Amino acid sequence: MRRGTFSLRARYVFPVERPPIEDGVVAIDGGRVAWVGPASERQADLDLGDVAVIPGLVNAHTHLELSGLPDDAGRNPRAVENEVAWLSKVMAHRRSVAPESYREAVDRNLAASIAAGTTTVADITTAGLSWDAIAKAPTRAVVFAEVVGLKRHRGLQTNDAAWRWLGSINPEAQVAANARPGLSPHAPYSTAGWLYHNAASSRLPLTTHLAEMPEELQLLETRDGPLRRFLEDLGAWDDEWEPIGSRPSEYIRKGDLRDADWLIAHGTYIDPQDFWQLRPEASTNGHRVAVAFCPRTNARFGHDAHPYRALLERGAIVCLGTDSLASSPSLSVLDEMRFLHARDGSLSGELLLTMATLFGAWALRAETTAGSLRPGKSADLAVVPLPDRDEQDPYLLLLESEEPVAATMFEGDFVTGPWRGV
Ligand SMILES: [Zn+2]
Numbered sequence: 001m002r003r004g005t006f007s008l009r010a011r012y013v014f015p016v017e018r019p020p021i022e023d024g025v026v027a028i029d030g031g032r033v034a035w036v037g038p039a040s041e042r043q044a045d046l047d048l049g050d051v052a053v054i055p056g057l058v059n060a061h062t063h064l065e066l067s068g069l070p071d072d073a074g075r076n077p078r079a080v081e082n083e084v085a086w087l088s089k090v091m092a093h094r095r096s097v098a099p100e101s102y103r104e105a106v107d108r109n110l111a112a113s114i115a116a117g118t119t120t121v122a123d124i125t126t127a128g129l130s131w132d133a134i135a136k137a138p139t140r141a142v143v144f145a146e147v148v149g150l151k152r153h154r155g156l157q158t159n160d161a162a163w164r165w166l167g168s169i170n171p172e173a174q175v176a177a178n179a180r181p182g183l184s185p186h187a188p189y190s191t192a193g194w195l196y197h198n199a200a201s202s203r204l205p206l207t208t209h210l211a212e213m214p215e216e217l218q219l220l221e222t223r224d225g226p227l228r229r230f231l232e233d234l235g236a237w238d239d240e241w242e243p244i245g246s247r248p249s250e251y252i253r254k255g256d257l258r259d260a261d262w263l264i265a266h267g268t269y270i271d272p273q274d275f276w277q278l279r280p281e282a283s284t285n286g287h288r289v290a291v292a293f294c295p296r297t298n299a300r301f302g303h304d305a306h307p308y309r310a311l312l313e314r315g316a317i318v319c320l321g322t323d324s325l326a327s328s329p330s331l332s333v334l335d336e337m338r339f340l341h342a343r344d345g346s347l348s349g350e351l352l353l354t355m356a357t358l359f360g361a362w363a364l365r366a367e368t369t370a371g372s373l374r375p376g377k378s379a380d381l382a383v384v385p386l387p388d389r390d391e392q393d394p395y396l397l398l399l400e401s402e403e404p405v406a407a408t409m410f411e412g413d414f415v416t417g418p419w420r421g422v
Helices: 083-096 099-115 131-136 152-168 171-177 193-200 214-222 226-234 272-278 295-300 308-313 333-343 349-356 358-363 395-399
Strands: 005-013 021-029 032-038 051-055 057-062 118-126 140-147 179-185 206-210 262-266 289-293 317-320 381-385 407-410 413-416
Touching: 005 032, 051 395, 057 099, 057 262, 057 289, 057 317, 057 333, 057 358, 083 226, 099 118, 099 131, 099 407, 099 413, 118 131, 118 358, 118 407, 131 140, 131 179, 140 152, 140 193, 152 179, 152 193, 179 193, 193 206, 214 226, 272 289, 272 308, 289 308, 289 358, 295 333, 308 317, 317 333, 317 349, 317 358, 333 349, 333 395, 349 358, 349 395
Parallel strands: 005 051, 057 118, 118 140, 140 179, 179 206, 206 262, 262 289, 289 317
Antiparallel strands: 005 021, 021 032, 051 381, 381 407, 407 413
């Protein structure tokens, strides 16, 4: 972490909790934001030029250990794919890959994620596999060990591996490394109810794939349908299996499951009558529920009716994730923002950037440290080159452009890009 005061000037600074500042300056002291305002009020040490400075992005849903599927090279990005058929491909691919290549994928994908401006990440991983790499990297994270299995022996296996990893972590080191552990029961269709209850007993942050596809709703209601056949083909179906409830929302609200922070991955088919439960005010016990929406993955599977707007209008927290390279072409949250903006221009740039930063930080209980450029918060930021034009709405300079993130700063140090070491 850099000592002393240091300031950056940019064509635009987007602090998130206040309007964009044209010709802005961010002053940094001891790795924290010390001051944000117009260049007319403060000299800067380094002029970054025709760029935007935005808070470091929060990727609220990814699996860094997964690589792109072999079939995906040359795939038409507009083609819609059946999600259950895709799951079969992912499972076949996972079985063909040696464990060592998961670690290599984590290293590669973590570097790509940081280079894309992400400074806080929610990563789901097998038995804590990504922890060591993440804990050493210049990033903030919650690392969720996945538990999965409808059959008792499979559930026990993944549960034991996850808890063994939790037991191996040094709590002092976690704080220093800005990484916290969590657990991720994979999804209602793949994960026995006891694994959900067991995860909730950990008092750790939790995430789960929930209300992701119509086939999941069908399975919970009828114990039948394409997902059952998928599980039977895998040898993973359990005839004794009973869902926690017939609606996905029961997986985060029933009994002791309420007593945890839940980050819902996707949530595309959450019943509108359950929306009210997702508002922060609806939580009577201080636990948080947020939805991580992955726009490009959602589109890949033809789930184009994500209720993000209705959820946001009812006060729920919706943040953004890339999901893994097995379903998404990159790990760039900025790419997700631009994709969503192109599909839904009526979503304001201000709200979209808030979803990609502050809302994700809130979901991971990092909002007092990260998620906006406010004095006292960590100087985690991304630098995005801007197109050579003017816009009435400066957010369009960020969103209607293909310029990738040029540099990422974590705790006051440039960790990627041309100003590294400056
Ligand atoms: Zn996922």
